[in-house]
Amino acid sequence: MLSLLLKSMRSRMIPTSLVTISLMASMVLLLSIERIQKGAEEGFNQSISGVDAIIGPRSSSLELVLYTVFHLGRPTNNITTETINDVKQRSDISWLVPIALGDSHRGFRVVATEPNYFKHIRYGNNQPLTFSKGVPFAELSEATLGSDVAEKLNYSVGSEIQITHGSIESIGSKHDDFSFKVTGVLNKTGTPIDQAVFLDLKGYELLHLGWKSGKKVFSLEDIDLSSLPPDALNPKTVTAAFVGLKSKLTIFNFSKNIREYPEEAISAVIPGIALSELWSIVGLVDKGFQLLSWIIIAISLIAMVTLIIASLDNRKHEMTIYRANGASPKFLAAMVIYESLVIGLVAIIGAIILVTAVTYFATNQLNLALGISPSFKWISLNEIKVFGIILLSGVLSGLIPAVMVFRKNLHQALS
Amino acid sequence: MLQTLGLEYHYQHGKKIVFPEIEIDRGQRLLISGFSGCGKTTLLSLIAGALKLQIGNIKFDGQDYSSMSSLLLDRLRANHIGYIFQTLNLIPFLSVSENIGLGIRFSQSRKSRVGNLNQEINRLVDSLGLDKEVLNTPVNRLSVGQQQRVAAARALLGKPDLILADEPTSALDSDTTKKFLNEVMETFDASKQAIIMVSHDASIAPYFDSVIDFNKHYA
Numbered sequence: 032m033l034s035l036l037l038k039s040m041r042s043r044m045i046p047t048s049l050v051t052i053s054l055m056a057s058m059v060l061l062l063s064i065e066r067i068q069k070g071a072e073e074g075f076n077q078s079i080s081g082v083d084a085i086i087g088p089r090s091s092s093l094e095l096v097l098y099t100v101f102h103l104g105r106p107t108n109n110i111t112t113e114t115i116n117d118v119k120q121r122s123d124i125s126w127l128v129p130i131a132l133g134d135s136h137r138g139f140r141v142v143a144t145e146p147n148y149f150k151h152i153r154y155g156n157n158q159p160l161t162f163s164k165g166v167p168f169a170e171l172s173e174a175t176l177g178s179d180v181a182e183k184l185n186y187s188v189g190s191e192i193q194i195t196h197g198s199i200e201s202i203g204s205k206h207d208d209f210s211f212k213v214t215g216v217l218n219k220t221g222t223p224i225d226q227a228v229f230l231d232l233k234g235y236e237l238l239h240l241g242w243k244s245g246k247k248v249f250s251l252e253d254i255d256l257s258s259l260p261p262d263a264l265n266p267k268t269v270t271a272a273f274v275g276l277k278s279k280l281t282i283f284n285f286s287k288n289i290r291e292y293p294e295e296a297i298s299a300v301i302p303g304i305a306l307s308e309l310w311s312i313v314g315l316v317d318k319g320f321q322l323l324s325w326i327i328i329a330i331s332l333i334a335m336v337t338l339i340i341a342s343l344d345n346r347k348h349e350m351t352i353y354r355a356n357g358a359s360p361k362f363l364a365a366m367v368i369y370e371s372l373v374i375g376l377v378a379i380i381g382a383i384i385l386v387t388a389v390t391y392f393a394t395n396q397l398n399l400a401l402g403i404s405p406s407f408k409w410i411s412l413n414e415i416k417v418f419g420i421i422l423l424s425g426v427l428s429g430l431i432p433a434v435m436v437f438r439k440n441l442h443q444a445l446s
Numbered sequence: 447m448l449q450t451l452g453l454e455y456h457y458q459h460g461k462k463i464v465f466p467e468i469e470i471d472r473g474q475r476l477l478i479s480g481f482s483g484c485g486k487t488t489l490l491s492l493i494a495g496a497l498k499l500q501i502g503n504i505k506f507d508g509q510d511y512s513s514m515s516s517l518l519l520d521r522l523r524a525n526h527i528g529y530i531f532q533t534l535n536l537i538p539f540l541s542v543s544e545n546i547g548l549g550i551r552f553s554q555s556r557k558s559r560v561g562n563l564n565q566e567i568n569r570l571v572d573s574l575g576l577d578k579e580v581l582n583t584p585v586n587r588l589s590v591g592q593q594q595r596v597a598a599a600r601a602l603l604g605k606p607d608l609i610l611a612d613e614p615t616s617a618l619d620s621d622t623t624k625k626f627l628n629e630v631m632e633t634f635d636a637s638k639q640a641i642i643m644v645s646h647d648a649s650i651a652p653y654f655d656s657v658i659d660f661n662k663h664y665a
Contacts (some may be wrong), residue, residue: 357520
């Protein structure tokens, strides 16, 4: 039967190939949507990695994540350096990186931090931050740029930049009395890090020496910086701090202790949980993806059923001849079932190979272009279920012409 | 072997045909002739079990068509009847030998009557005047005359009890018709088989033991 089937399919090479290719295109679309959806969610949840907790002024965890990870919104409160130093003394802490937010440079947020930010903060699947050019800042007059900032503003190592007070660029609020020299540009990460300008906390404090209540009181040009006492540039407050713990098992205890810190109202947020919560809020995109997937499945099914029925229609005469020679309904049903299975399996295997090859070879390009890393895997359980439904529908639709052969009068069919 | 009893057929367009009674035994060769549209092919389809009986009955070796399902009639046809269709009904993408082999593919009883399939196909092809070199050629590359012989070989393979032939010579010229009929009759095994042929060409009557002329029947 198999040789008869293969010969029959070969005789209908063009329509059979077209059905297979159309079906494969639908499957590719379905798999791509599924993997991009997963990639987008994973990418979002991995906007920051390697950080066990974020400490900030007591507020909602989403608010804290929004301005510390996504650089969105404004922190309403700061935490004192004493508190940060206190927390740093805890035995369960491995490292702590404070950050101060609030200023910007030509629309890009400024993150004032310590050089060890680039050592501890990771992105994606625990990938370290790497430099495309130069090195991290080491002096208070140096700056490091995220890749998008350097690319869009055409900066490179050695460029001089000035910072604007606040997040909106406006005349008169520029810190035009001090310039920072770019020492390094980070590689693209596909996270908000790409759109940030990194300064030393002391440099940031220096910028604000002459400012009081959001207004410039005196210019840095009017004072002798060398005459400043050594601790004058130690920040009094920071916006938040990223924390790495020695053991992840202590995270909930740590979080509880921070919440109960008696000297200041602070809280600790677990980024993974907060990001998942945030994703479920902004998850309309996710729901949109799911809806799109189901629409594609429905269209694929309709297309496949139509194509198989159309292509098998011209097989009715062939099947009628088999019947005239005594072929049983079982034989004819097996012929169409096997054909539908061959078409469906070739389309599914082809689509899996194509999508997997693209995700395998183009992950870096996709990540650079869109900030999405489609998950590399052969096939998921959910995909197997969907393909099962599609194969079953193909087989059932293939049975229609076979049933029609038996319902139609043999005499009419052969004449 | 075969007997028709009071067969009538009502077409959808209103025409009604009352067929003459037919009785045929092994060794007999019957020609049914008549003008086009007089119901010859319909009668053959009823005998082959390819068309549902409306009025009357057919008995084949004691089996009543009226009590058999279309599936059982399909089995009866596969096991006992070799049918040469007017439209040939060959599978275009299969080779000549594969098309001939279809005749016994679905019938164990006909298969059991063929010792060596290749030898039997060679014998049939040879006796029907086909060149052995065409055996592996796709059937759609053959002339109509050659295809006619392939259809005949398929119907004859496995020595079915009854051979039904529907205008098998309609596309052939008179010389080829004679040659074809000679070849078919030579392959015909009078001890085991019977043949009913339908043709509008009354000149082939000498090849048959009896003739039913539908023109006279309806006159």
